[in-house]
Amino acid sequence: MREGIRERDLPYVALEHLPVVSKSDLMVRFDEAVTDRRLRKSDLEAWVAQDADPLHLFLDEYIVLHSSSGTKIYSYVPHTRKAWRYLTATAAPQLLPLAQGIERPLRSAFFMKSEGHFVAPTSISLASQKAHEVLRLSISDPIEEIWARLNAFQPERLTSYASTLLWLAEWTLQGRLRIAPRSVLVSADRLTPAMREKVKKAWNAEIYDLYGAAESLYIAARGPGDDAFHVFTDLNLLEVVDTTNRMVRPDERGRVLLTSLVHTTLPIIRFDLNDIAVLGKAGFGAETLLALHGKAHHSLPLRLANGGVAALEVHELAQVELPGVEKMQFVHRSPIDVEIRYQSQHNLDSEIEGAFRQLLAQKSAMMETLKVRRVERVFNDHATHKLRVVTPDEEMVAAISLAADDVCSSSSGSALSIGAGSLFAAADLSGSIDRRFSEIALRHPEHPAAIEGDMQLSYGELHRRAAQVSGELLRRGFDPARPVAVLCGHGLELLPLILGVVRAGGFYVPLDPYLPTGRLKIILADARPEFVLASAAQREAAATLAAEQHTVLCLDEMEASPPQWMPTLAPAAPACLLYTSGTTGIPKGVVLSHSAILARAARYAADYDINQADHLSLLQSFAVSAGIREI
Structure with missing residues (x-):
C-alpha cells in the first residue's frame, strides 16, 4: 500500500507537517502525482516540443504551461x-x-x-x-x-x-x-x-x-x-x-x-x-x-580566503544595487573573476566596487579580478527573454535587434555588444541589404541562391536580374522617397524584384496576391506607390489593381542595360514598408530599415546554426515579417 495521508487523518495534520516539494521532485514523480492518468510527462514533453501554439490544448482539454524558471529543469503544469x-x-x-x-x-x-x-x-x-x-x-x-x-x-x-x-x-x-x-x-x-x-x-x-x-x-x-x-x-x-x-x-x-x-x-x-x-x-x-x-539560485559563487567556497545570495547582491542603478548583472567567469555590468544615468563605478568589496570582506572572500563596467544596455537572457542577475559570460546574449540609431545600442563601427561568441558583427550590420548581397554574389556567383521545382537561380544570375530591375527604375526617374509596390507569388521572380528596388535606393511594399483584393487596394491607397512591379503571372492582376493611378512594370519586359550608379544607403534607411494584418482595424504600415532586417536575419542564423550548406523553405508570405526573415 502506498504511503500517504488518509482522509480521516486530515483534521490532525498541519501544513508544516507535510514535506517540501521541489521542482525536480514533482517532475520526477509527475506521473504519480497527476490525478488524470491520461497525463504522462513524456507525452507532454513530446507534445510541447512539436506544437508551439499556446492556443492548442493537450488532449483537447488541458492548457499546459511549460517553464524552466531560469534553471535546467523544465516543468509542465496542466x-x-x-x-x-x-x-x-x-x-x-x-x-x-x-x-x-x-x-x-x-x-x-x-x-x-x-x-x-x-x-x-x-x-x-x-x-x-x-x-x-x-x-x-x-x-x-x-x-x-x-x-x-x-x-x-x-x-x-x-x-x-x-x-x-x-x-x-x-x-x-x-x-x-x-x-x-x-x-x-x-x-x-x-x-x-x-x-x-x-x-x-x-x-x-x-x-x-x-x-x-x-x-x-x-x-x-x-x-x-x-x-x-x-x-x-x-x-x-x-x-x-x-x-x-x-x-x-x-x-x-x-x-x-x-x-x-x-x-x-x-x-x-x-x-x-x-x-x-x-x-x-x-x-x-x-x-x-x-x-x-x-x-535563490541567482547566487554568486565565491572563493574564501581559507580556500573554502561560499556564495553571495541574491538579497545580498541587491545591496550593491545603489540608488540610480536601473539594471545590474554579475558575470562570473570563476569564483575569483567577476565583472559587474550596470545601467545608470551616472557613473557609479567606484561606489559599486566599494559596496561589492565590502560584501567580500564580510564573507572573508578573495577576488583576483574584479571589473565594474557601466554599459549602455544590460541585455536579457536569450532563452527566457528575462534579466539574469548572475550569469556565466558565455551565456550573455541579447534577445533584441537594435536599430542603428538607437542611442542605447553599441556605438557605430564596433561589434554589437551582445556577448561572447555572437555572430552579430559590425560588418554584418553597417551597410545595406544590397551591399551585403553583392558581396556574397561576387564571391559565389555560381552557387544556387534559390530553387523552385526543377529551376534554380544562381547568385550571379540573381545579381544580374536585380540590376536589371534597379536600372529600369533609375531610368524612369523613380522617387526613392515613395515606396515601390511588389506583387508576386512564391516564385523565382520575387527575389530580383525586391532586391532590385533596394539596389536602386528605394524601399518596397509587398503585395501578396493571395490576399483579398479589397485589402490590397487599401494598402495601395495608403502607401501611394508610383510603380507596381509584378511577375509575369500577376501582370493582369497588377493592371487591375493599379488602374490608371500606378505604372505597372514586369520583369520579363525590362531591358538589360549597362550598370547604373547605385546610391550608398545608410543602415537606418528604409528597406521595406510592411503592413499589419488589419485584424483590429485598417492595416497600418511599419517601416523596416536595412539594419533591422540584417540584424534579424543574423540572429535567426545564429539561433538555428544556419550556414551556407543549409537550405530554407519560404513557407511564410513575403508580406509578413517572418517571410522577410526567411528570405
Missing part, C-alpha cells in the same frame, strides 16, 4: 479550462481596475516572449477579447517595427517584463515612442526603484507589479500606492520559511513555498518556488510580502 477561468476572473479586479465600467475592450499591448507554451504567450493568447484589444509584440521583433506598431496602436495598458519595460520607457523619453499608457503591468523579474522612477517619468502611469509562476499565474500583486505585495489568498496559501522549513516572523526573509487552492489535476502542495521574499502580514499563511528579492 490547467483545466475551468481552473484557468477561475484564476483570471479572481485576479482581474486587482489587476484591471481601469477596465471596470468601460464598455469597449482595453487596448492592451504585450511586449514579452511571444511563442511557446510559456506563461506569457499563453496568457496573451487566451486573454479575453471582451476585456482586451490585444497587440502582441515579441522582444525578438526588429526595434523599428516595435516603435511603429506601438505608435500606431496607442495602448492604454502595457504588459511586459520589468527589465524590458525599461526599454519602452527609455524609447519614450528619447521620443522614439509617442505613447501614453494609463497603466503598466510588470512581472517575471524585479522592478527596481530606478526602473519605477523611469517608468513614472516616461508616462506617469499606474504601475501594477505581479508575482506569478507557471504553478500559479497569480500569487501576489502590488498595486499603485501599495508598499507590499498582497497575496491572492483565494488562490494560494503562501509560506515564507527558514532553512528548517518553518514560517519566519514578519519582516524576516525566507524561501517561498506555494500551496495552490485551485489545482486539482497536478496538486501543488508546499512547492518550493525557489524565490526569496520578506514576509509582511501573516495569518493562516502569508497575506502580504514586503519585498521580492529574486531566485
Whole structure:
C-alpha cells in the first residue's frame, strides 16, 4: 500500500507537517502525482516540443504551461479550462481596475516572449477579447517595427517584463515612442526603484507589479500606492520559511513555498518556488510580502580566503544595487573573476566596487579580478527573454535587434555588444541589404541562391536580374522617397524584384496576391506607390489593381542595360514598408530599415546554426515579417 495521508487523518495534520516539494521532485514523480492518468510527462514533453501554439490544448482539454524558471529543469503544469477561468476572473479586479465600467475592450499591448507554451504567450493568447484589444509584440521583433506598431496602436495598458519595460520607457523619453499608457503591468523579474522612477517619468502611469509562476499565474500583486505585495489568498496559501522549513516572523526573509487552492489535476502542495521574499502580514499563511528579492539560485559563487567556497545570495547582491542603478548583472567567469555590468544615468563605478568589496570582506572572500563596467544596455537572457542577475559570460546574449540609431545600442563601427561568441558583427550590420548581397554574389556567383521545382537561380544570375530591375527604375526617374509596390507569388521572380528596388535606393511594399483584393487596394491607397512591379503571372492582376493611378512594370519586359550608379544607403534607411494584418482595424504600415532586417536575419542564423550548406523553405508570405526573415 502506498504511503500517504488518509482522509480521516486530515483534521490532525498541519501544513508544516507535510514535506517540501521541489521542482525536480514533482517532475520526477509527475506521473504519480497527476490525478488524470491520461497525463504522462513524456507525452507532454513530446507534445510541447512539436506544437508551439499556446492556443492548442493537450488532449483537447488541458492548457499546459511549460517553464524552466531560469534553471535546467523544465516543468509542465496542466490547467483545466475551468481552473484557468477561475484564476483570471479572481485576479482581474486587482489587476484591471481601469477596465471596470468601460464598455469597449482595453487596448492592451504585450511586449514579452511571444511563442511557446510559456506563461506569457499563453496568457496573451487566451486573454479575453471582451476585456482586451490585444497587440502582441515579441522582444525578438526588429526595434523599428516595435516603435511603429506601438505608435500606431496607442495602448492604454502595457504588459511586459520589468527589465524590458525599461526599454519602452527609455524609447519614450528619447521620443522614439509617442505613447501614453494609463497603466503598466510588470512581472517575471524585479522592478527596481530606478526602473519605477523611469517608468513614472516616461508616462506617469499606474504601475501594477505581479508575482506569478507557471504553478500559479497569480500569487501576489502590488498595486499603485501599495508598499507590499498582497497575496491572492483565494488562490494560494503562501509560506515564507527558514532553512528548517518553518514560517519566519514578519519582516524576516525566507524561501517561498506555494500551496495552490485551485489545482486539482497536478496538486501543488508546499512547492518550493525557489524565490526569496520578506514576509509582511501573516495569518493562516502569508497575506502580504514586503519585498521580492529574486531566485535563490541567482547566487554568486565565491572563493574564501581559507580556500573554502561560499556564495553571495541574491538579497545580498541587491545591496550593491545603489540608488540610480536601473539594471545590474554579475558575470562570473570563476569564483575569483567577476565583472559587474550596470545601467545608470551616472557613473557609479567606484561606489559599486566599494559596496561589492565590502560584501567580500564580510564573507572573508578573495577576488583576483574584479571589473565594474557601466554599459549602455544590460541585455536579457536569450532563452527566457528575462534579466539574469548572475550569469556565466558565455551565456550573455541579447534577445533584441537594435536599430542603428538607437542611442542605447553599441556605438557605430564596433561589434554589437551582445556577448561572447555572437555572430552579430559590425560588418554584418553597417551597410545595406544590397551591399551585403553583392558581396556574397561576387564571391559565389555560381552557387544556387534559390530553387523552385526543377529551376534554380544562381547568385550571379540573381545579381544580374536585380540590376536589371534597379536600372529600369533609375531610368524612369523613380522617387526613392515613395515606396515601390511588389506583387508576386512564391516564385523565382520575387527575389530580383525586391532586391532590385533596394539596389536602386528605394524601399518596397509587398503585395501578396493571395490576399483579398479589397485589402490590397487599401494598402495601395495608403502607401501611394508610383510603380507596381509584378511577375509575369500577376501582370493582369497588377493592371487591375493599379488602374490608371500606378505604372505597372514586369520583369520579363525590362531591358538589360549597362550598370547604373547605385546610391550608398545608410543602415537606418528604409528597406521595406510592411503592413499589419488589419485584424483590429485598417492595416497600418511599419517601416523596416536595412539594419533591422540584417540584424534579424543574423540572429535567426545564429539561433538555428544556419550556414551556407543549409537550405530554407519560404513557407511564410513575403508580406509578413517572418517571410522577410526567411528570405
